[in-house]
Amino acid sequence: MSKGAMGTIRSALTKFNKEDDAKALKNAMKGLGTDEDQISAILANRTNAQRQEIREQYKTAYGKDLIQDLKDDLSGNYEETILALMQTPIEYDVHSLNKAISGAGTDERVLIEIMCTRSNAEITAIKGMYKKVYDRELEKDIMDDTSGHFKRLLVSMCTAKRDESDVVDEHKVVQDVKTLFEAGEDQWGTDESEFNRILATRSHAHLKAVFAGYEKAHKKNINDVIKSETSGDLCDGYLTIAKFSNDVIDYYVEGLYKSMKGLGTDDDRLIRIIVTRSEIDLDQIKKKFIQKYNNTVEKFVKGDCSGDYKNVLLAILKE
Known part of the structure; x- marks a missing residue:
């Protein structure tokens, strides 16, 4: 996260009473129609932690699951947005991953966006909740739905073993710049295993230094290197890691x-x-x-x- 970064929803900006909110949401869904304005006004102005308190209060007060009631009353993109707000971040990632994998096709973009940007702790939590909700292993589901070097990248992400240190070893940076050049531009074909090893294991701070070092040494932006050396979903996966490491906000x-x-x-x-x-x-x-x-x-x-x-x-x- 960049220095001084903040969200549009912050607890300091919200007026919050879980009993009043639970009652207001219940009333918004009572009868034949649904008061979407009321639902939006509450949920778009509460933090996720506060929404979880509302969720618990709703269950305590009415003996019903708030998320299920919202599902029953809403539809389309509005339903998807409200459910995204009501679920915990980990629940929402698990829901999105399952949606991306289920059915006839696979939404590789979702797999990339979540698996290539989440922290080790988040990925570990995602795997645990995925198993709890769907009684299946996330890694196996991903492996069954992907192939080749792209599958290997996502399996690497599933291990949740990326270095998360902020310390940058300049000697290792120089070595990685050399390795990436020799695995790509300096030879006929591409050694994807070396790209995978560096992009999947190094810290984001280290990778940012590697990309700067690469451009200085070889006068080429790492994004252009990735585009020229790889294609398809693998290219998108590598680019996501590179862009996320270079500038989270810009990504x-x-x-x-x-x-x-x-x-x-x-x-x-x-x-x-x-x-x-x-x-x-x-x-x-x-x-x-x-x-x-x-x-x-x-x-x-x-x-x-x-x-x-x-x-x-x-x-x-x-x-």
């Missing part, structure tokens, strides 16, 4: 832009980024978005989304 700014530009909107990606970064660095992401694209995230959301889905995203963004 999510680009992700938001790509989710909304072009003919269609990648609704799931848009929801995932806005909700998961809402308490971490969404404020910084919004500011960097304006600098990079000369426009606001809010204006993009207004142009690409509609109805209650649009309104709740704008509420999270704190327009």
